[in-house]
Amino acid sequence: MISIIIPVYNEEKQLPALLKYLETASSTYIREILVVDGGSTDETSRLAIEHPKVTYYLSEKGRAVQMNYGAKNAKGELLYFLHADSYPPENFDDFIVKAVRKGYNCGCFQMRFDKDHWWLNLMGHFTKFNHLSCRGGDQSLFVTKNLFHSLSGFDENYTVYEDNEFIKRLYEHGSFTVIRKWLTTSARLYERMGVWKTQKLFIEIYWKRRFGASAEDLRSHYCKRINS
Template identity: 70%
Template sequence: MLSIIIPAYNEEKQLPDLLRHLEVASSGNVAEIIVVDGGSSDNTANIAKDHPKVFYVTSEKGRAVQMNTGAKLAKGEILYFLHADSFPPKEFDSLIVNQVENGKKAGCFQMKFDKDHWWLKLMGYFTKVNHISCRGGDQSLFVEKNLFEEIGGFDESYKVYEDNEIIKRLYDKKQFSIIKSWITTSARLYNRMGVWNTQWLFIEIYWKRRRGASAEELYSHYYKRLNS
């Protein structure tokens, strides 16, 4: 059974749609939905608390911290980390369970954006490729709980790039697989910053990390560019 872990911060617009989607898209293999709130100032808490299938918990802000908090509370044998603006395919839970039962202990879905732009379509196409350079958190992440604990979970020093960092460790274990179904994610950052500015920011972060930048340096650069 899956434990779905959703890190949230001021997600009152996205969370209701996601929770409704999970109800109709799942096929009976979801043990629980854990929403880990990093201190929202909007209506996120009430939305989560009012949903009968959601276990709501708070933690320090930061996706790595929030997802580790959810993982510690999870009852399922498989952890499924999902961003609040990403909508997995129909019967996603069965697809994940089948993957794990076939020996693939970690992985993600192919991803497409909810925006009609040729570059974003191209980026989505490359998520079919099972290579670390094609990975990112919006593709979601499933991982067997025992494996997650074995590798030490998310590195909480990372306030950005935390998904890529843990995925690299899973690739090093040769455990990562791609499910050939599509998760749809919001292009809201691309809409806010513009497609090319956003893509250039991601390239900068990627190469800074490749060249040895610390978690703190990545965080500082990301938010400086985000708020410029």
């Protein structure tokens, strides 16, 4: 059975639609939906608490911290980490269970954006390849609870690049697969900052990490660019 873990912060516009979608898009393998809030100041907490199929948790802010908190409290044998603005394919839980039964203990879906732009379409195309350089948190992530805990979960020093850092360890120690079904994620950051400015930021973060930048260096650079 699968525990869906959704880290949120001020997601009152995104969360209700996602929760409604999950009710109809899953089949029979969902045990619980955990919404882990990093201290939202909008209506996110109320919307999550009032939803009958959601278990709500309040934690310290930081996606790595929030996802680890959710994993610690999850009851399912499989953990599925999902962003509040990402929509997995219909019957996604069935696809995940089938992948695990084939021997894959971690993986994701191929991803497309909800914005029609040639560069974003090209980026989505590359997510179908099973290579570390094509990975990211927006694609969602499933992992067995045993593997997750054996790797000590997400590194909470990272407030930026936390998904990629953990996925790198999954590639080293797990059996990673890319399920050839489309997950659709929001291009809201690209729309806010512009496609090229956003892409330049992600490239800078990637290469800074490759050349040994610390978690704090990545956070500082990201915040400087995102607020400029």
